[in-house]
Amino acid sequence: MNIATPSIVADANSDAASAKVDAIRRKVIDVAALPLTRAATLPREAYTEEDYFAFERRTVLEAGWMCVAHVSELKDPGSFVALDLLGEPLIIVRTREGDIRVLSRVCAHRAMDIMPDCTGEPHAGSTTVLTCPYHRWVYNLDGSLRGCPHMERAADFNKPDWRLAAFRSEIWNGFVFVNIDGKAPPLAAQYADFAALVAPWRADEMEIVIRLTWDCAFNWKVMIENWMESYHHVGAHLATLEPTMPGRNTWTDAEHPHFIRAHLPFTEALQHDLKAAIDSGRRLPGFRPLDALSFEQQSEWGLYLGYPCFMFLTMRDRLLWYRLLPISAERCRLETMMLVPRASLADPDIATTIEAETRMLRDFHTEDMVVNTAVQRGLRSSRAVRGRLSHLEEPIWLIQRYLAARAQGSYPARAERAPYSGPFARA
Numbered sequence: 001m002n003i004a005t006p007s008i009v010a011d012a013n014s015d016a017a018s019a020k021v022d023a024i025r026r027k028v029i030d031v032a033a034l035p036l037t038r039a040a041t042l043p044r045e046a047y048t049e050e051d052y053f054a055f056e057r058r059t060v061l062e063a064g065w066m067c068v069a070h071v072s073e074l075k076d077p078g079s080f081v082a083l084d085l086l087g088e089p090l091i092i093v094r095t096r097e098g099d100i101r102v103l104s105r106v107c108a109h110r111a112m113d114i115m116p117d118c119t120g121e122p123h124a125g126s127t128t129v130l131t132c133p134y135h136r137w138v139y140n141l142d143g144s145l146r147g148c149p150h151m152e153r154a155a156d157f158n159k160p161d162w163r164l165a166a167f168r169s170e171i172w173n174g175f176v177f178v179n180i181d182g183k184a185p186p187l188a189a190q191y192a193d194f195a196a197l198v199a200p201w202r203a204d205e206m207e208i209v210i211r212l213t214w215d216c217a218f219n220w221k222v223m224i225e226n227w228m229e230s231y232h233h234v235g236a237h238l239a240t241l242e243p244t245m246p247g248r249n250t251w252t253d254a255e256h257p258h259f260i261r262a263h264l265p266f267t268e269a270l271q272h273d274l275k276a277a278i279d280s281g282r283r284l285p286g287f288r289p290l291d292a293l294s295f296e297q298q299s300e301w302g303l304y305l306g307y308p309c310f311m312f313l314t315m316r317d318r319l320l321w322y323r324l325l326p327i328s329a330e331r332c333r334l335e336t337m338m339l340v341p342r343a344s345l346a347d348p349d350i351a352t353t354i355e356a357e358t359r360m361l362r363d364f365h366t367e368d369m370v371v372n373t374a375v376q377r378g379l380r381s382s383r384a385v386r387g388r389l390s391h392l393e394e395p396i397w398l399i400q401r402y403l404a405a406r407a408q409g410s411y412p413a414r415a416e417r418a419p420y421s422g423p424f425a426r427a
Helices: 006-032 050-061 192-201 220-228 268-280 342-346 350-379 391-407
Strands: 066-070 079-085 088-094 100-104 123-126 145-147 168-172 175-179 206-216 259-265 300-306 310-314 319-328 331-341
Touching: 006 050, 006 391, 050 319, 050 391, 066 079, 066 088, 066 319, 079 319, 088 175, 100 168, 100 175, 192 259, 192 300, 192 310, 206 342, 206 350, 220 300, 220 310, 220 319, 220 331, 220 350, 220 391, 259 391, 331 342, 331 350, 342 350
Parallel strands: none
Antiparallel strands: 066 175, 079 088, 079 123, 088 100, 168 175, 206 331, 259 300, 300 310, 310 319, 319 331
């Protein structure tokens, strides 16, 4: 009797897993090559297989820039946000000198997570030092080792050699991004056009006033696809968003290698009411409107996806930011946050406004959670089919093209064309 050794079995399993991942990768590349008029959904395995999630984690998520914090969460020296990102325990901290660092929470002594009560939910606070509770090794806010009891007999032990590891990070428009593998092109260059489009909102001067946390039983791509397409206003948001921003009127800018911009214009009736309010100086419900926005910018929601998963939305009086933390093929964690100009915080009715806007944000986002969870459930079915996409789902097609490019080690090319839909589309 021939009995396979454990190493042979492991090699066979590894080969089978690699072949499975490559087969899914090829299907993704093939579907992304279709024109928009023939666009279809990705294979269901791209949303359910752990081996493929591991491939995307390496080639898309760890290789890209992931948004982990906003500067309003890190106002003073010692302010920190702790979270887990793609298996890495992180702490984002403002140093005594005012710099913001993204550090590993893994102690340089025995690999203890120095914040063991951090279970993945983003949490924040303030501290003067970073202390590992295992053996009381103490680190300064810049990650350098400050104290380590009873190490005097360790030969050639020098404290400067033992510090918390740091991750490459950049601050863009007040948002803190991290690149896990340290090899991505500079974010400032990738998002330069994005920055120009959203500059009037001055996001770095805003404050988070609403934060909702969601534990999500679906793939991270289900979330970004739902975020970017507004076709589903006619279904999931029939009573909340469709009356003011009908999905049929939404349109998307031509392809960009590093982000997507979609437009959600108000109905003509709502635009008329907005114009009358502006002309008369009448205050509309919500927060204090931003200065220097054009009427076009005020009369639509600007919907953005900075690749790979920075979800950002502009409104006349606020911004929405969704902090997405992919965990596995069928699980992610999400925080939905609303940011407003600091001046709004002084309004006498600010508490009432925040309460009303929290209900609004929770209501329409709950609708998204319901459909996203149901989509993931359907993707697990052996009877799930490869659906066709509407022209209103152009952002999903663009996401596919980005994923296919990253699966081949490149980025999509910038499209030198007019948008396919909307007021600037070619006749």
